[in-house]
Amino acid sequence: MPVNLSAPQANSLLPVKGVQLGFAEANIRKQNRKDLLVIKLSEGTRVAGVFTKNQFCAAPVTLSKDHLASGNEIRALVVNTGNANAGTGEPGMQHAKQTCVALADLLGAKSASQILPFSTGVILESLPVDRVIAGLPACIENLKEDNWLNAAEAIMTTDIVAKGYSKRISLEGKTITITGISKGSGMIHPNMATMLGYIATDAAISQLALEQLIDYAVNRSFNCITVDGDTSTNDSLILMAxxxxxxxxxxxxxxxxxxxxxAMTEVATLLAQAIVRDGEGATKFMTVQVEAGRDLEECRKVAYAISHSPLIKTAFFASDPNLGRILAAIGYAGVDSLDVNAMQLYLGDVLVAENGGRAQAYQEEQGAAVMKEPEILVRVVLNRGEASATVWTCDFSYDYVKINADYRS
Amino acid sequence: MPVNLSAPQANSLLPVKGVQLGFAEANIRKQNRKDLLVIKLSEGTRVAGVFTKNQFCAAPVTLSKDHLASGNEIRALVVNTGNANAGTGEPGMQHAKQTCVALADLLGAKSASQILPFSTGVILESLPVDRVIAGLPACIENLKEDNWLNAAEAIMTTDIVAKGYSKRISLEGKTITITGISKGSGMIHPNMATMLGYIATDAAISQLALEQLIDYAVNRSFNCITVDGDTSTNDSLILMAxxxxxxxxxxxxxxxxxxxxxAMTEVATLLAQAIVRDGEGATKFMTVQVEAGRDLEECRKVAYAISHSPLIKTAFFASDPNLGRILAAIGYAGVDSLDVNAMQLYLGDVLVAENGGRAQAYQEEQGAAVMKEPEILVRVVLNRGEASATVWTCDFSYDYVKINADYRS
Structure with a gap:
């Protein structure tokens, strides 16, 4: 079950003026489920995106990057679940293009390059592009601004709960709304390996500023989560203003x-954390915070070494304050000339290790008490600089193996 | 159960002239088990070592490196199980030194720096150095050349079977014997995280050549295995001639x-593979071979990305030829400007992917047949150079989580 996460309440996802959302049941892989989403944007909307660095990236990822780079105004996004259109070669690229052409026609857009396509689902299987295209008119029929919860549901694959957040701020005496949705269920899934995030605001912002903003936000949200270290072929985050x-x-x-x-970074962070909280088999949500390092890079190395270690993740599942595993991970993280005697390790507020070993005052019961909580803070203080980094992750349970061994889409 | 691995037959581990081994039950952590080993070397023996790069390395690792660097002739090795003497700060260093002093005295060696100490077992607990030292006389009493199987058993921690191999070659009309032992149970254990290897020969070899040899051998054996990517605080490989x-x-x-x-590389390779075969919970032994890369580094990156992915390891456990997971791992391995359309992926002899997707002639049953075997070859042909690399690993089963979540030493 997701860790301290439930689906958004009805009406908690606020409409964003200029953004209409429409969904359909297009039978792409399964019957009777929302599996197709169109997000239509009003004229003048600025759009920025960040995409997976996986070199086996999906056709729609390549095409979305090209369309954003064209500089043409983006008029709509289209997202299908059930099939990732990844590992599909040149035919996959044609399918993604056909989808864009069809939606551009329906919306009366001048060019297919004004559409951004996204897919998530099984890899290495041909996209049933006819069903995708056949589903588009239904999406357009039910386009409306108050459709964010339906949209969050339409992009789910193996997620247990829909993920969405809204936030309002006041600028120049006017109310600005930010609403976002995401999908991905943490334990990045077999052939369902995608994290998607879409965040919209009715603020007006220059393209330059929006691109600066997305880098800032993604580095503090989607780039700070990890479940099993696997990077998908389809990961994408899109900001729309x-x-x-x-x-x-x-x-x-x-x-x-x-x-x-x-404000947008806060929404992005909640959406990213929701993916970890919905990690399949997850029973714990861990914040790994590395402080007082020489630079961001070494802090991230230590945080990821801890977050990726199966030994540490299984210890968290067992509520076992197994310090040796954490110290060993710090030791092999690859930090240049680390003085292990100078650093401290905390579990929650409890100092557990310093001077290269167990802290003198530390009692095992203190660590065990922290480890029993569903939300755990692991703090490493390197004491060699001013930089810090945070990574969010979850534990590693029987269910992770079960789901990934038994499940084949 | 170990994958295609059983303990050495009696008499299969051949004595090496000049190497005597003696063991004891020193009650270091548990009663009634061999937990202390002394390896005594004849005068003139050359010794070389390779040690963990983990910066949280154990006191005996630091001391063994210092003693080797001193240039003094090494007269004996001492190995205890039950306690790793790691994360023990300055007192741990004193304990390691006391052990060396005691053994040097017993053997009549001139200096404690002629002893190499090794420890494996729980981390972050004080070494019961009195029991170690008290056990040394018993080790010396039963020193003999034909004690390799006892020695292999004396260094086991959570290993299911003892690990040892011998090989003979003929040089200049004389028979040369090589015998080695190793420990480590693949899934690098909670607080028992050590791989140790000791290989001896009666050949005569210059120090320079021996050091060149150990680099060559370790890069093709112990540096090519991975279970969960965690590097221990105590890993050591020692060659003795x-x-x-x-x-x-x-x-x-x-x-x-x-x-x-x-010949020594062959023995080292078998010893290293034995550690993977004895991986706890392991049901499959995988050889991941990456060929036709630009350089060794990129081949190793791809091989390790595949070998470390929990998604891939659980798929092997399930005998599921889940190509998407393997292609995704190749895609995120970090290879510079990889052309995913130019590479091929084979499971055993079966071509499963090319041109950026599933191979046309590939049938799922072919992949499934390969995946059912206990030994599986995964071959990636990058088609961009002459370099290659091989990594051996095992699958990821329910028992891995069980052992690492339930077990606390």
Whole structure:
């Protein structure tokens, strides 16, 4: 069961002026489930994206990157579940293009490059593009601004709960709304390996500032989560700013920019953490915080070494304060000339290791008490600089093996 | 159960002239088990070692490196199980030194720096050095050349079977014997995280050539195995050459050197593979072979990405030829400008993927047949160079989680 996570309440996902969402049951892989989503954007909407670095990336990822790079105004996004259109070679690229052409026609857009396509589901199987295209008119028929919860449900694959958050801030006396949805169930799935995130706002922001904002936000949210270290072929995060709130266009590095940036980063962070909380088999949500390192890179190395270690993840599942495993991971993280005697390790507020070994005052019961909680903070203080990094992850349970060994889509 | 691995037959581990082994039940952690080993070396023996790069390395690792670097002739090794003497700070270093001093005294060696100490077992607990030292006389009493199987048993921790191999070659009309033992049970254990290997020969070889040989051998054996990617605090491999066979001292890059090098590498490889075969919960032994890469580094990156992926390891456990997971791992391995359309993926002899997707002639039953075998070859042909790399690993089963979640030493 997801760790401290439930689906958004009805009406908790606030409409964003200029963003309409429509869904359909297109029978792409299974019957009787929402599996196709169109997000239509009002004229003048700015869009920015960040995509998987996996070199086996899916056809729609390649095409979405090309369409964003074309500089043409993006008018709509289309997302199908049930099939990732990855490992599908040139035919897969044709299918993604056909989908864009069909949606551009239906919406009266000038060019197929004004559509961003996304797919998630099984890899290495041909996209049933006819069913995707056949489902588009139904999506367009039910387009409306108050459809975010349906949209969150339409992009789910093996997720247990739908994921969405809204936030409002005030800028120049006007209310700005931010709403986002995400999918991915943490333990990145067999052939269902995708994290997707879509976040929209009615603020007006320059393209330059939006691109700066997405880098900032993704580095503090989607790039800080890990379940099993596997990077998918289809991971994508998209920011959309419609400008329909009526405020003046926000430029980079202004006070308004910082306010919007922080609010959007907060929504992105909650969406990213929701993916970890919904990790299959997950029973614990861990925050691994590495402080006082020389630079961000070494802090991230230590945080990821801890977060990826199957030995540590199984110990968390067992609520076992197994310090040796954590110290060993710090030791092999690859930090240059690390003085292991200078660092401290905390579980929650409890100092558990210092001077290269167990802290003198530490009692095993203290560590065990922290480990029993569903949310656990692991803090490593390197004491050699000013940098810090945080990674969120979950534990590693029987169910992880069960799901990934038994399940074959 | 270990995959195609059983303990050495009695008399299959051949004595090496100049190497005497003695063991004891020293009650270091548990009663009634061999937990202390002394390996005594004849005068003139050359010794070389390779040690863990984990910065949280154990006190005996630091001390063994110092003693080897001193240039003093090594007269004996001492190995205890039950306690790793790691994460024990300055007192741990004192304990390791006391052990060396005691054994040097008993053997009449001039200096404690002629002893190499090794420990394996729980981390973060104080070494019961009194019991170690008290056990040394018993080890010395039963020192003999024909004690290799006892020695292999004395260094076991959670290993299911003892690990040892011998090989004979002929050089200059004389018989050269190589015998080695190793420990480690693949799934690198909670607080029992150590791989140890000791290989001896009666060949005579220069120090320079021996150090060249150990680098060659370790890069093709112990550095090519992985179970869960965790690197221990105590990993060590030691080569010993007594010169008692009566052959002339072998110099680097001669024909005799190459013959000895290849034979010792073969023994090291079998010992390293035995650790993977004894991986707890392991049901499959996988050889991941990456060919036709630009350089060794990128081949190893791909091989390790495949070998470390929990998604792939659980699929092997399930005998599921889940190609998407393997292709995704190749895609995120970090190979510079990889052309995914140019590479091929084979399971055993079966071509399963090419041109960026499933191979046209491939039938799922073919892949499933390969995956059912206990020994599986995964071959990736990158088609962009001449380099290659091999990694051996095992699958990831319910028992891995069970052992690592339930067990706390």
């Amino acid at each position: 419609t400008g329909q709130s009526g405020i003046a266009e926000i430029q980079a590095d202004t006070a308004d920019y910082l306010a919007l940036r922080d | 007594t010169g008692q066979s009566g052959i002339a001292e072998i110099q680097a890059d001669t024909a005799d050197y190459l013959a000895l090098r290849d």
